[in-house]
Amino acid sequence: MHVIADICIVPMGVGASVSTYVTAAYGILAEAGLNARLHAYGTNVEGPYEDVMAALRRCHEALHDAGAPRLSTTIRLGTRVDKPQTMADKIRAVDEAAL
Amino acid sequence: MHVIADICIVPMGVGASVSTYVTAAYGILAEAGLNARLHAYGTNVEGPYEDVMAALRRCHEALHDAGAPRLSTTIRLGTRVDKPQTMADKIRAVDEAAL
Amino acid sequence: MHVIADICIVPMGVGASVSTYVTAAYGILAEAGLNARLHAYGTNVEGPYEDVMAALRRCHEALHDAGAPRLSTTIRLGTRVDKPQTMADKIRAVDEAAL
Amino acid sequence: MHVIADICIVPMGVGASVSTYVTAAYGILAEAGLNARLHAYGTNVEGPYEDVMAALRRCHEALHDAGAPRLSTTIRLGTRVDKPQTMADKIRAVDEAAL
Numbered sequence: 001m002h003v004i005a006d007i008c009i010v011p012m013g014v015g016a017s018v019s020t021y022v023t024a025a026y027g028i029l030a031e032a033g034l035n036a037r038l039h040a041y042g043t044n045v046e047g048p049y050e051d052v053m054a055a056l057r058r059c060h061e062a063l064h065d066a067g068a069p070r071l072s073t074t075i076r077l078g079t080r081v082d083k084p085q086t087m088a089d090k091i092r093a094v095d096e097a098a099l
Numbered sequence: 100m101h102v103i104a105d106i107c108i109v110p111m112g113v114g115a116s117v118s119t120y121v122t123a124a125y126g127i128l129a130e131a132g133l134n135a136r137l138h139a140y141g142t143n144v145e146g147p148y149e150d151v152m153a154a155l156r157r158c159h160e161a162l163h164d165a166g167a168p169r170l171s172t173t174i175r176l177g178t179r180v181d182k183p184q185t186m187a188d189k190i191r192a193v194d195e196a197a198l
Numbered sequence: 199m200h201v202i203a204d205i206c207i208v209p210m211g212v213g214a215s216v217s218t219y220v221t222a223a224y225g226i227l228a229e230a231g232l233n234a235r236l237h238a239y240g241t242n243v244e245g246p247y248e249d250v251m252a253a254l255r256r257c258h259e260a261l262h263d264a265g266a267p268r269l270s271t272t273i274r275l276g277t278r279v280d281k282p283q284t285m286a287d288k289i290r291a292v293d294e295a296a297l
Numbered sequence: 298m299h300v301i302a303d304i305c306i307v308p309m310g311v312g313a314s315v316s317t318y319v320t321a322a323y324g325i326l327a328e329a330g331l332n333a334r335l336h337a338y339g340t341n342v343e344g345p346y347e348d349v350m351a352a353l354r355r356c357h358e359a360l361h362d363a364g365a366p367r368l369s370t371t372i373r374l375g376t377r378v379d380k381p382q383t384m385a386d387k388i389r390a391v392d393e394a395a396l
Contacts, residue, residue, distance in 0.1 A: 001159065006305075006338035008270075008373060013181065016211030016268040016379050019390035026391060038391060039334065040341040040384035041303035041373045049159075053152045060100065060148075060178050069181035070214040072206075074272050074373060075174040076305060076338045079159050082112065082168035082313050087337035093316035094323060094335060105206075105239035107274060107369075112313030115280050115367040118291035125292060136237065137292060139285035140204035140274045143238040169313040171305075173274060173371050175206060175239045181214050186238035192217035193224060193236060199354065211379065247357075251350045258298065258346075258376050267379035273372040277357050280310065280366035 001049040004087055006076040008042035009059055011068035021068060025059040032058075035087065042074075046087050049079075100148040103186055105175040107141035108158055110167040120167060124158040131157075134186065141173075145186050148178075199247040202285055204274040206240035207257055209266035219266060223257040230256075233285065240272075244285050247277075298346040301384055303373040305339035306356055308365035318365060322356040329355075332384065339371075343384050346376075 007029070011021045026043055029036040032055035034045035045052055060071055106128070110120045125142055128135040131154035133144035144151055159170055205227070209219045224241055227234040230253035232243035243250055258269055304326070308318045323340055326333040329352035331342035342349055357368055 001156065004337060006336075008303075010208050010210060010270045012208065012210060012212075012216065013214030014211075016377060017390075018210065019387075019394045023391045023394035027395070037336065038388065039303070039336040040301060040343075040387045041375065042339075044337040046337075049156055056176075057100065057148055064178070064180045070179040071177065072208045072270075073174075073176040074371075075172075075176065076371060077155075077172040077174065078170065078338065079163070080111075080169040080313060081163045090316075090337045091335065093314075094320045097316045097320035098324070103238060105237075107204075109307050109309060109369045111307060111309060111311075111315065113310075115278060115310030116291075117309065118288075118295045122292045122295035126296070137289065138204075138235065138237040139202060139242040139244075139288045140276065141240075145238075171307045171369075173272075175272065177239065179214060189217075189238045190236065192215075193221045196217045196221035197225070199357065210377075247354055254374075255298065255346055262376070262378045268377040269375065271372075271374040273370075273374065275353075275370040275372065276368065277361070278309075278367040279361045 001079055003049050003052055004046045004078045005052050006042050006044050007056060007073065009063065009071055009073045011063060012070040012072060014068050021063050021066065024062055024066060028059050028062060029055050044087050100178055102148050102151055103145045103177045104151050105141050105143050106155060106172065108162065108170055108172045110162060111169040111171060113167050120162050120165065123161055123165060127158050127161060128154050136186065143186050199277055201247050201250055202244045202276045203250050204240050204242050205254060205271065207261065207269055207271045209261060210268040210270060212266050219261050219264065222260055222264060226257050226260060227253050235285065242285050298376055300346050300349055301343045301375045302349050303339050303341050304353060304370065306360065306368055306370045308360060309367040309369060311365050318360050318363065321359055321363060325356050325359060326352050334384065341384050
């Protein structure tokens with residue numbers, strides 16, 4: 001099952017500035033081969049469902065190990081069976097519709 | 100890794116009324132032994148990370164099989180390592196703080 | 199515009215236990231007349247769009263005033279124009295589909 | 298109250314391909330002066346709370362007018378009072394932490 005997902009991990013119980021945690025999580029997602037793209041409120045990833053969820057688990061484990069006592073993550077998760085679609089396809093479809 | 104999650108699966112490309120899909124997904128989550136609690140905009144579940152993610156995968160597969168060409172799911176996912184916590188604990192903490 | 203929403207406010211930069219903040223936010227939503235229903239990972243509310251968004255703003259202001267330097271909130275927001283629907287209708291539709 | 302938000306509007310009850318709706322919503326957010334940045338699963342915006350919420354309302358109204366009987370939107374909404382922060386600051390902080 002191919003998925004396109006958007007992941008935002010929020011560390012709680014640490015300071016208000018969390019960029020070191022976000023950077024660590026982004027690195028894990030990118031190294032998992034998930035075509036990770038950071039934006040200002042999360043990270044787009046795509047790949048097999050199991051790979052995405054295994055990488056997300058590693059993010060939680062790594063951020064807890066790095067000192068975050070609590071994490072609250074939000075995920076958007078899209079699957080479709082009518083046609084194949086990549087993250088780049090989604091952006092391109094909007095660009096073309098905007099013409 | 101114990102997680103408390105909140106899952107909302109939105110079927111796309113079918114009619115505007117989706118209660119049969121929501122019901123099927125809720126049944127899968129409940130039968131997975133995840134202490135599923137339906138609310139008006141999603142379902143609370145708790146359990147081991149792998150069990151939650153395996154059940155969510157079955158929901159996507161079942162709803163696609165039932166005719167939904169596309170699904171857009173949102174998940175809130177909480178983990179903590181400072182103390183054990185259940186869904187009931189979270190509700191109770193607010194009830195007690197409100198006294 | 200009538201909306202059904204689900205709101206989860208996550209305080210950052212404070213301790214890992216945030217029930218006093220959650221309780222304060224829930225109180226504001228309930229006192230706004232939004233039929234607020236707490237669950238284990240957020241609060242369901244319903245009402246006019248402006249009322250919901252005004253109450254949510256008051257929540258952010260109150261939690262910052264209470265000491266949270268940063269807040270990360272997630273909102274699910276549903277509107278429909280094909281038929282009127284309440285939070286209770288959504289739950290009932292699933293109950294009936296489950297028969 | 299300055300906010301950084303991430304908005305994903307999901308049209309229901311129309312076809313599985315929704316790029317025309319996404320494009321219309323993106324246009325409304327961009328024209329509202331909110332520094333809108335599209336990504337593969339939503340749009341980053343920033344600006345005053347009231348401006349963001351007024352633009353989001355116009356998106357819902359426009360998409361209903363365009364034929365979508367139902368919309369399910371998810372929003373991440375961040376505010377902080379410890380220091381000013383823009384969307385560009387958030388990206389830059391991760392870039393710098395990655396060095």
